[in-house]
Amino acid sequence: MPAQILLQANPPADPSLLPDSVLQLGVQLETKDYLASDELKAIKMFRRAADYIAAAMIFLNHNVLVERDITPDDIKSRLLGHWGTCPGLIMVYAHMNRLIRKTGLNALYVVGPGHGAPAILSCLFLEDSLSVFYPELTRDRKGLHKLVSGFSVPGGFPSHINAGTPGAIHEGGELGYALSVSFGAIMDNPDLVVVCVVGDGEAETGPTSTAWHGFKYIDPAESGAVLPIVHVNGFKISERTIYGTMDDKEIIALFTGYGYQVRIIEDLEHIDNDLAASFDWALGEIKKIQSAARSGKPIVKPRWPVLILRSPKGLGGPKSFHGEFIEGSFHSHQVPLPGAKKDAEELAALQAWLKSYSPQELFTPEGVPVPEVLSIVPDVAGQRLGQKKESFAGYAPLKVPEWEGFGVEQGSQESCMKAVGRLLTAVIKENPKAFRIFSPDELVSNKLDAVFEETGRNFQWDIESRAQGGRIVEILSEHTCQGMLQGYTLTGRTGLFPSYEAFLGIIQTMMVQYSKFTKMSAEIPWRQACGSINYLETSTWARQEHNGFSHQNPAFIGAVLNLKPGFARVYLPPDANCFLSTMSHCLRAKNYVNLMVGSKQPTPVWLSPEDADKHCIAGASVWKFASVDDGVNPDVVLVGIGVEVTFEVIAAAALLRKVAPELRVRVVNVTDLMILSANGSHPHALSDEAFDSLFTPDKAIHFNYHGYPIELKGLLFGRRNLERVSIEGYREEGTTTSPFDMMLANHTSRFHVATAALRGGALSNPKVAVSAHADESYIKHLAAKEKDYIYANGKDHDDTFDTPTF
Structure with missing residues (x-):
């Protein structure tokens, strides 16, 4: 017999109006x-x-x-x-x-x-x-x-x-x-x-x-x-x-x-x-x-x-x-x-x-x-x-528009996130039932709000968005965003999880459990491929100086690095065009855990769309425009990995042209972190020959890295001749201060890069060695004066982040 329902279906929304019984x-x-x-x-x-x-x-x-x-x-x-x-x-x-x-x-x-x-x-x-x-x-x-x-x-x-x-x-x-x-x-x-x-x-x-x-x-x-x-x-x-x-x-x-x-x-x-x-x-x-x-x-x-x-x-x-x-x-x-x-x-x-x-x-x-x-x-x-x-039937790949149509003019300044937001708007338009963004209440803050030109938030208990669908789910719970993203992905669709960098670690164990599931799935013939799970990490420590120490933590990178190599990808695109290329690739990829790390603040667009595409395909390249003699026969190799720290590498290269013109510098940017892995340890790892071609077989290398230095040491372990390598990165130093003071506090500033370059170059170039101590002392003096100015005026010099010229 049918159920006799003693309560009218869907009683009043106000619990106080419900019968006591x-x-x-x-x-x-x-x-x-x-x-x-x-x-x-x-x-x-x-x-x-x-x-x-x-x-x-x-x-x-x-x-x-x-x-x-x-x-x-x-x-x-x-x-x-x-x-x-x-x-x-x-x-x-x-x-x-x-x-x-x-x-x-x-x-x-x-x-x-x-x-x-x-x-x-x-x-x-x-x-x-x-x-x-x-x-x-x-x-x-x-x-x-x-x-x-x-x-x-x-x-x-x-x-x-x-x-x-x-x-x-x-x-x-x-x-x-x-x-x-x-x-x-x-x-x-x-x-x-x-x-x-x-x-x-x-x-x-x-x-x-x-x-x-x-x-x-x-x-x-x-x-x-x-x-x-x-x-x-x-x-x-x-x-x-x-x-x-x-x-x-x-x-x-x-x-x-x-x-x-x-x-x-x-x-x-x-x-x-x-x-x-x-x-x-x-x-x-x-x-x-x-x-x-x-x-x-x-x-x-x-x-x-x-x-x-x-x-x-x-x-x-x-x-x-x-x-x-x-x-x-x-x-x-x-x-x-x-x-x-x-x-x-x-x-x-x-x-x-x-x-x-x-x-x-x-x-x-x-x-x-x-x-x-x-x-x-x-x-x-x-x-x-x-x-x-x-x-188990897998997914239908997204229709991702050609990203070059959203490219930014080389030499301009643009927020990576604003450029990506415009691309995501087109992705939503092309995939009205197969793509969602799960965001812990930070979408606008992370400057991805262009998507609201095409869609809205899906919050049914809010009168403004009720009954209007919406591709954006914003709930201030990283756990819920992650769980929804997992369920959405494993049933055949594709999603994106943007978050403040410091708080992605909240769902680290969930991400690891999911990666175990996808690792096993890939080994099971009857489970078809799913879209990748995509994390967009922004509001990074390098530009969280206004929020303070609590908002400064790049540790999620290390969590992804620890996954099974065949299923983990970490990208640190250096500018808006590289970020567009990377996002387009990640949304098309399958079965990976993709982590993209970038900045929401306007930064220089170093590469044209064409050069950015080549750079991202390679995973790393010599940036000839910032190198001496296009990077040929260098005394030292300076490597930037991450938006803000790459800016500091380029600023250091410009500074060294004036302070130590005899120093021959090669500037390299790495956008695909996994290429640094020891040969054979990751599908993207450079061969030893390719590594030496990019970084030289015997010259000093200084890495300016967005994450914790120990992560880079782990990646590089197994490469030859590592005693020539020095690394700086996030040192767990920070407070509510200025953007450049964050660079100084964590030894990733242009001054720290320049002194490392002098020490490395002096090992093989006698002309550099002769004046290395004096030049290094002068650069340290510049750093001290910069810090004094910041603490006296409460801000950086106005031209601190102007695009360097060579």
């Missing part, structure tokens, strides 16, 4: 005898079969259907896996199957408790999705044995959900990101519903807490919907969860405040009827919200549904052992009977547990699930959760 009890439904008897039986049998397989995967390497007594030899040598969350995840999976089969629902399943891999794998086996991607995992005795015995052993599935799990778009190794990933996946997917299970342990994380607001950035006219299910089973690894200690009224008040309609599911005796009614109600509410928006009459501040599923941790497992509760306690979190291989009592308890599922009623002697188990599996293979094309 709703705030105290949540949405009430009539669930008694909701499912037909055959449907209820099928769901219960599917759950029993999946629960059985999940438990067997943790323990058994033989005798996988327990057709005889279990012996110690049947138990794996190492018991790995997490049982406690599995029954709840399987329960949700079973009911999603019912809905897909009955209604054709287009759905993905995102699992926050990613360590519940046995739950998902067992369901994938039952729906015969595993054999589609792993032909050896057939839905029979042979395939079942291989799945069960191969779980959490070398060469088999790991204990966490990962890229090798069909249907997965979320790495299960770290908690907190499932909800934001789900919101990203449904953007521009109007017919998609992502059912996202958030464990009550995961719900304690900061990223999850903010992600609850994600629906406020979803326009129901253009995007799909997320149905969150909070799985409250009360415990994490060895302690109660916060949500597990909250009563219904507290939880309802919390989620009502977030803006949701809350339905609590906790009647264990009739839990399948309760969950089925709740699913139907929730999808009905989603349809009402979407229909209203798509008919041009959107609901003001719609209240989306959220389900709270209360069930004991480890439901159906051992009740207790040795006087301690297992089911319903933290003892069921991982392996409930860890001593089963050596302890006879535990072995007997394991056998009793597995036999309680009556596997002979669920599987034929050939190991094939009986028809009743399979009766809720969707008929159409492509509708099954493990075979959804959105999860």
Whole structure:
């Protein structure tokens, strides 16, 4: 029978207008005898079969259907896996199957408790999705044995959900990101519903807490919907969860405040009827919200549904052992009977547990699930959760306009970000449903606001942008931006994440987890390529002198450098034209983590569009205009890596022409940081011959680097003759001061570059050596006078950043 909804759909936006009964009890439904008897039986049998397989995967390497007594030899040598969350995840999976089969629902399943891999794998086996991607995992005795015995052993599935799990778009190794990933996946997917299970342990994380607001950035006219299910089973690894200690009224008040309609599911005796009614109600509410928006009459501040599923941790497992509760306690979190291989009592308890599922009623002697188990599996293979094309089919490359049409005149001054903003505006226009920018409230500050000529912000709880779509998602949570970007990218689209340089480190672990997922994806033949994940790092330390020390930190570069070389790219384009070329390349690239570092302030345009393109293709080149005799036969090589520090290198070269005209200087700019890696260590690494051609085989080299010097030392390790190299970069020195004082404080100023050049050049040029000490002393004197002026006047000299002339 249909659910009897006792609360009108989408009640008033103001929680104070909700009836007290709703705030105290949540949405009430009539669930008694909701499912037909055959449907209820099928769901219960599917759950029993999946629960059985999940438990067997943790323990058994033989005798996988327990057709005889279990012996110690049947138990794996190492018991790995997490049982406690599995029954709840399987329960949700079973009911999603019912809905897909009955209604054709287009759905993905995102699992926050990613360590519940046995739950998902067992369901994938039952729906015969595993054999589609792993032909050896057939839905029979042979395939079942291989799945069960191969779980959490070398060469088999790991204990966490990962890229090798069909249907997965979320790495299960770290908690907190499932909800934001789900919101990203449904953007521009109007017919998609992502059912996202958030464990009550995961719900304690900061990223999850903010992600609850994600629906406020979803326009129901253009995007799909997320149905969150909070799985409250009360415990994490060895302690109660916060949500597990909250009563219904507290939880309802919390989620009502977030803006949701809350339905609590906790009647264990009739839990399948309760969950089925709740699913139907929730999808009905989603349809009402979407229909209203798509008919041009959107609901003001719609209240989306959220389900709270209360069930004991480890439901159906051992009740207790040795006087301690297992089911319903933290003892069921991982392996409930860890001593089963050596302890006879535990072995007997394991056998009793597995036999309680009556596997002979669920599987034929050939190991094939009986028809009743399979009766809720969707008929159409492509509708099954493990075979959804959105999860593995890759992406359609963006239409990126030729960037040269946005090029800037050589010799002018332009903000790299303003130039990029104009290019991004055209990208949005060409890709109205396949490109989004996820920005933590810094888009205008970072001078990318040209995009607002073509699009707006997508903030549905703001009256100005409500129901108007918008390619820009601005939320002051780097975690939520990152999660949305991941979900958007892994379901076939392309995004950009611009941020203040100092704060990208907030999502470092998320970025690393994502790179692990893409690294594995690239090694799996059935996963197709996705667009790259693109970071645009601006408001750099070199021009954050007005915000102070807290806003000065280039450490995210090092985080990307530590990734698997084949998947990491770091670019530091030196001017607007080089940045346009780099952005165009990154938006077209696939499967990489791209980091682009630049300045939002106007800086010289050193190269024409044609020369910039050649420079970016090469990754580095000699800048003849700043070098002595076009850089031929130098005494010293000065290298700039980054916008502001490259300016200082060129200013130093101009200064040296006056102070030490006998010094022969070659100026090199590096825009692709990875070319410096030791030969063979990165796909972009220069050969030793090419490295020597660019930097000479034996002359002194001084690097003026935007990031931490230790990063450059790591990249260069393995190159020959490194004793000739000196490096300066960010020294963790800064405050609210002037731009040039930042250069002085971190030893990256033109004066520091010039003195390094004199010391290096003196090693091979006697004419330089004769006056090197006097020249160096004079330059240090200039630096001291400059600092005195800054502190006396509160600013740099007016001509400090005028383009140097040669």
